[in-house]
Amino acid sequence: MAERTTKSLGFPSFCMGDLSYVDIQQYLKHSDTILIPKASLEQHGPHLPLYCDTITATEVAQRAGEEAGILYTPTIWMGYSPQHMREPGWGAGTITLRADTYLNMIYDVGRSLIHHGFNRLIFVNGHGSNVKVIDPVLRKLRNETGALIAYYKPYAERYIGMLKDVLEGPVEETPGWHAGELETSQCLAHNPDLVRLDRAQADKAHAPKWLGEQGWRRCGHLAGFHRRHPPGVSHGAAARRQFPRRNGSFRQERAARGSPRSRGLSCHPRRRPAPAQSGLHPSCPA
Numbered sequence: 001m002a003e004r005t006t007k008s009l010g011f012p013s014f015c016m017g018d019l020s021y022v023d024i025q026q027y028l029k030h031s032d033t034i035l036i037p038k039a040s041l042e043q044h045g046p047h048l049p050l051y052c053d054t055i056t057a058t059e060v061a062q063r064a065g066e067e068a069g070i071l072y073t074p075t076i077w078m079g080y081s082p083q084h085m086r087e088p089g090w091g092a093g094t095i096t097l098r099a100d101t102y103l104n105m106i107y108d109v110g111r112s113l114i115h116h117g118f119n120r121l122i123f124v125n126g127h128g129s130n131v132k133v134i135d136p137v138l139r140k141l142r143n144e145t146g147a148l149i150a151y152y153k154p155y156a157e158r159y160i161g162m163l164k165d166v167l168e169g170p171v172e173e174t175p176g177w178h179a180g181e182l183e184t185s186q187c188l189a190h191n192p193d194l195v196r197l198d199r200a201q202a203d204k205a206h207a208p209k210w211l212g213e214q215g216w217r218r219c220g221h222l223a224g225f226h227r228r229h230p231p232g233v234s235h236g237a238a239a240r241r242q243f244p245r246r247n248g249s250f251r252q253e254r255a256a257r258g259s260p261r262s263r264g265l266s267c268h269p270r271r272r273p274a275p276a277q278s279g280l281h282p283s284c285p286a
Contacts, residue, residue: 003028014065017074024116027071032119032191034093035072036109037061039126040079042094043086045179050093051077052183055125055190064124069106072124076109078102079127102130103137110141111210121149 009026012018016034019027037057044052058075065072081096097105110121121141125131131153142149169181187195 006069013073014069015062015074016071019071020037024071028117031070032117033070033122034118034120035065035070035122035124036076036113037072037124037126038076038079038106038130040094040096040130041077042079042081042084042096042127043092044183046201047196048179048184049194050226052179052187052192053127054081056183056186057124059190060152060187062125073109073113075126076105079130080106080133081127081129083129089252102133106134106270107137107140110137113147114141115149120148120150124152124153126154136240148258150179169284197247250265262263 007012009023009030011023011027015193016024019108022118022143030201037054037060039055039057041050041054042052054075059078061072061075064070073078078097080099080102084094086092087096106123111276113121116211125134134151138151138262140150141147151262163182167181167185184195184197184200
């Protein structure tokens with residue numbers, strides 16, 4: 001990959017929060033692309049930090065941005081996680097936004113960046129449930145401004161793809177499931193001090209008892225969200241040894257280079273109305 005001119009600007013990092021507005025102006029003379037990592041703050045079993053999904057999004061955006069010379073914003077740690085709240089007073093620690101609040105936040109972030117001259121926005125998602133509500137705001141940003149709006153989804157939960165020869169859990173146990181081998185490995189690669197393997201529980205996602213056997217067969221793919229005792233990790237040592245190297249390099253390279261289908265695409269931004277004084281922009285529908 002050819003060296004990008006942005007890497008010769010002498011920035012201390014490509015995190016937008018580390019730079020001044022002078023640096024932003026210089027960058028925009030060379031590129032109008034920016035990565036926006038976003039995820040959640042939610043419980044991930046007894047052994048992983050609440051920041052688990054945010055760690056994933058942050059690592060992908062940071063590694064790709066620094067390698068490719070592309071700016072990335074500080075990670076948006078608030079997400080859509082109502083299924084991880086549990087009962088009042090239980091103390092799960094999850095912070096969730098309502099769908100309309102979440103969409104308005106993403107919309108305002110997007111319009112702010114577009115206002116400054118960024119015409120290629122790549123949202124780097126680290127939390128699966130954000131995908132369920134995000135589509136309207138992505139279309140709204142694209143239709144209103146003409147900017148290129150992309151959405152990158154790192155591997156999560158049931159999809160194991162190119163990592164299937166690295167993960168050791170059997171396929172029928174969905175080794176990438178919530179707080180399982182995949183996410184535990186990612187947190188170990190980020191900071192092993194944050195992972196309490198002594199608390200990990202060997203478990204599987206399953207239907208609540210009141211659903212019965214028929215209920216499990218009909219909606220088994222949803223059942224794991226009722227009882228929040230996610231699977232533990234029976235292969236922690238192997239995850240520590242192999243996974244960080246493979247996972248980090250694959251994701252970093254793919255995000256840095258972009259999908260083959262997206263390379264060479266052009267975007268044609270339209271004239272954009274100035275932000276209203278009373279608030280950035282009108283509400284985005286849920």
